[in-house]
Amino acid sequence: PPHWSPGTTIMAVEFDGGVVMGADSRTTTGAYIANRVTDKLTPIHERIFCCRSGSAADTQAIADSVTYQLGFHSIELDEPPQVQTAANLFKEMCYRYREELMAGIIVAGWDKRRGGQVYTVPVGGMMTRQPVSVGGSGSTYIYGYVDSNYRTGMSREECLQFTAKALSLAMERDGSSGGVVRLAVISEQGVDRQVILGNQLPRFSAA
Amino acid sequence: EHPKMSASQVKGVSTGTTILAVRFRGGVVIGSDSRASIGGEYVSSRVINKLVQVHDRIFCCMAGSLADAQAVTKMAKFQLSFLSIQMESPPLVKAAASVLKELCYRNKDELQAGFITAGWDKKKGPQVYTVSLGGMLVSQPFTIAGSGSTFIYGYVDAKYKPDMSREECMQFATNALALAMGRDNVSGGVIHLVVITEDKAEHVIVPGNKLPKFHDE
Numbered sequence: 001p002p003h004w005s006p007g008t009t010i011m012a013v014e015f016d017g018g019v020v021m022g023a024d025s026r027t028t029t030g031a032y033i034a035n036r037v038t039d040k041l042t043p044i045h046e047r048i049f050c051c052r053s054g055s056a057a058d059t060q061a062i063a064d065s066v067t068y069q070l071g072f073h074s075i076e077l078d079e080p081p082q083v084q085t086a087a088n089l090f091k092e093m094c095y096r097y098r099e100e101l102m103a104g105i106i107v108a109g110w111d112k113r114r115g116g117q118v119y120t121v122p123v124g125g126m127m128t129r130q131p132v133s134v135g136g137s138g139s140t141y142i143y144g145y146v147d148s149n150y151r152t153g154m155s156r157e158e159c160l161q162f163t164a165k166a167l168s169l170a171m172e173r174d175g176s177s178g179g180v181v182r183l184a185v186i187s188e189q190g191v192d193r194q195v196i197l198g199n200q201l202p203r204f205s206a207a
Numbered sequence: 208e209h210p211k212m213s214a215s216q217v218k219g220v221s222t223g224t225t226i227l228a229v230r231f232r233g234g235v236v237i238g239s240d241s242r243a244s245i246g247g248e249y250v251s252s253r254v255i256n257k258l259v260q261v262h263d264r265i266f267c268c269m270a271g272s273l274a275d276a277q278a279v280t281k282m283a284k285f286q287l288s289f290l291s292i293q294m295e296s297p298p299l300v301k302a303a304a305s306v307l308k309e310l311c312y313r314n315k316d317e318l319q320a321g322f323i324t325a326g327w328d329k330k331k332g333p334q335v336y337t338v339s340l341g342g343m344l345v346s347q348p349f350t351i352a353g354s355g356s357t358f359i360y361g362y363v364d365a366k367y368k369p370d371m372s373r374e375e376c377m378q379f380a381t382n383a384l385a386l387a388m389g390r391d392n393v394s395g396g397v398i399h400l401v402v403i404t405e406d407k408a409e410h411v412i413v414p415g416n417k418l419p420k421f422h423d424e
Contacts, residue, residue: 144359144386147421169361204364 007176008040009138009167010051012108013150013159014131018116018187019108020156022163023051024138024171025179036179041193045070047186048086048109053136054123055102062093062103083109087119087127095125104135110186134166138174142166156185160194168201223247223393225355225384226257226268228325228335229367230348231376234404235325235333238380239268240355240388241396253396262287264408265303265326266401270353271340275320279310300326304336304344312342323352327403351383355391359383373402377411385418 007028012021023040026033042050042063048070052059066089074081087107094103101123108118120133132150134142146166154162164181171177181196223244228237239257244250257268259280265287269276283306290306291298304324311318322338337350349367351359363383371379381398388394398413 140357142361143390144362144383145365146361147386147389148362148382149365150422152422165365166361169364172364173360 007138007174008053008136009134009142009170009174009177010040010053010106010136011134011139011146011163011166012051012106012118012132013154013163014108014116014118015154015156015159016115018110018156018185019118020159020163021049021051021106021108021184021186022167023182024136024167024177025182026171026177027056028176033178038179039182041182041184043067043191044086044107045074045081045109047080047111047188047191048083048107049184049186049191050086050090050108051106051135053104053106058101058103059105062090062101062105065093066090080111082111082113083107083117083119084111084114084129087117087121087129090119090121091125091127094121098123098125106133106135108186110188112188116187134170136177138167138170138177141173142170145169156187160185164196165202169204171201172204223355223391224257224270224353225351225359225387225391225394226270226323226353227351227356227363227380227383228268228323228337228349229371229376229380230325230333230335231371231373233333234327234373234402235335236373236376236380236400236402237266237268237323237325237335238384238398238400239353240384240394241399242394243273244393247393250395255396256399258399258401258410259284260401260408261303261324262291262298262326264297264328264403264405265300265324266403266408267303267307267322267324269320269322271320272318275318276322279307279318279320279322282310283307297328299328299330300324300334300336301331301346304338308338308342308344311338311340315341321352323350325403327405332405333403353387353394355387355394358390359387362386373404377402381413382419386421388418389421 010023025038027035027038105121121127183194185192226239243252243255307322321340324336400411402409
């Protein structure tokens with residue numbers, strides 16, 4: 001049977017007051033696009049989401065497990081969990097089972113202690129906080145763009161534009177990424193989800 | 208689109224590298240990093256010049272196995288100087304690219320080298336050609352290649368504009384190379400640029416401490 005892989009592009013950016021997360025929507029089995037409208041932005045808690053890349057089976061299983069653990073922890077604590085806690089739970093699982101898993105996850109959200117935060121848990125199980133993080137097969141093509149265009153202190157709108165543009169560029173070059181761009185903004189007010197359809201994506205005049 | 212080549216697949220000294228060439232109003236800029244490595248573990252030269260002059264106004268830069276690239280460019284240089292004597296005029300940029308393409312295509316099983324050719328000639332002015340690993344020849348307004356190029360596809364797609372001025376073009380090339388060198392561990396060192404116009408071919412070096420810096424540095 002063909003190998004089922006979500007070649008993908010995922011991204012998350014911190015801004016003052018929250019985070020913007022984005023992903024493409026293509027899932028491929030070999031050359032066939034099994035799902036062209038995949039939702040790779042997965043809720044873990046009310047104001048904590050994760051972007052998944054790597055084996056879909058692995059990342060779904062990990063996300064389900066972390067969602068359960070975090071929900072339980074939040075009830076015990078009697079307050080919303082911290083993003084850092086969610087990231088740690090992902091890290092624990094990804095590191096402990098690193099030989100069996102193929103999972104690259106970006107955890108992002110808002111909590112009242114540290115505001116908007118982005119944590120990356122790449123394949124292997126390391127965990128680190130970054131103001132901007134990209135992942136998935138399409139991410140290699142946009143490191144240069146992200147490095148040169150990211151500035152600290154961007155507004156919510158600027159972050160949305162930046163993420164949409166970066167994802168469009170990656171989708172244009174990576175055969176395993178494509179479809180629509182799904183965005184989610186997480187802040188104190190809650191979660192605001194958007195979809196940018198293929199024909200509305202930013203265009204570039206490259207050769 | 209030629210297949211990505213990982214440094215570990217090339218035996219011996221390889222130019223895990225970032226190279227590019229961009230056309231602007233009146234000329235071309237061809238540029239590269241300066242690192243040569245063995246298997247991505249040891250930097251065998253940190254100041255190598257990958258920009259080879261094959262004729263007065265035609266340069267090429269090489270990616271892949273350094274030995275292959277040197278052998279091919281030496282052969283190409285010879286063939287081109289012979290050609291320009293026969294034709295009694297400077298060779299066309301397309302002719303130079305074609306010579307490289309023939310060598311790469313005819314010997315595709317033995318060779319592991321890809322080339323970018325750029326220059327100026329009287330017939331078509333400034334031109335950029337790319338010869339891929341298997342020997343495909345394509346003309347483009349700009350092109351990037353080498354292991355470090357994967358990281359800057361997004362950047363060059365977003366930032367390239369046709370008909371730039373010489374300064375804008377040099378800045379574009381410098382920024383793109385610096386970004387790639389910042390992310391690719393087998394690209395690095397200094398930036399070599401050659402600006403080719405009708406009048407001359409000018410070699411510019413941007414040393415390590417003068418490279419553009421980005422937000423996380």
